[in-house]
Amino acid sequence: MKPGDDGLRAFFVDYGRAFEAYDDAGIAACYVTPCLFVRDGKTVAAPSPEAVIESVRRLLDLHRAWDVQKAKVSKVTVLEQEPEHTLARVDWRLGRPKSRMSWRYATTYTLVPDPEHGWRIAVAITHDAPF
Template identity: 30%
Template sequence: MPSEIRAFFECYRSAFNALDGKAVADLYAEPSGIAQDAAYTHWPTMKPVAENMIALCEIYKNKGFIRAEFEPGLFIDQGENHAVADVHWRIDWNAGQEPWRFKTTYNLVRTSEGWRVLLCTAYSEAALHQAESAA
């Protein structure tokens, strides 16, 4: 993973570590989307991205979020303005809860503001939510 893409994910992680949903949303392109649980959600403007990320940060806060860390996975360079990055995440929780480990793929696009997420594919986190619901 090139250093500028790694730096992008360091900003993304820092926004989550601050539980700042608006800052996370600011790292998405307009329009953008998320694919998860065999469904696609299209975000035509920044407003629904921000609403989603603010709500997600609130869920994390209520669950006892401590911090997120990442390791780069596979990376596909698609020229000057596009890239695909698979990222391995670890989220630490308080009160002795087991950390979550999952992978997410990001289709990135270079904009006038820098790299942004065009599509987030959350393909392994759903199993964590299902396991937690069953507990």
């Protein structure tokens, strides 16, 4: 899969659907290990799949507290394309069905190509998260 093709947006749409389903294993499967999370000014390394699931569960707990039921990709901006990685910013919109209330934020991802999944996330840096 070439960086910048429609597979990148499709990857994030599927990733958002896993959040909507509160599918911790499905979300975690989108990551390579080791990987790195940067949220709220804190850097957390996840050296194993179990550590990724633990981090994902903490994030899903925040989604539950905010009653997030929708996680939609607003925009994918490819910042850099190399054969071994892609750097992309994804603008997200979170919300509830039949509600005008929504939260917007962005995350910058470093992705690596994966022959089975298309893409896997190596680094996720969340900007201006609502929670």
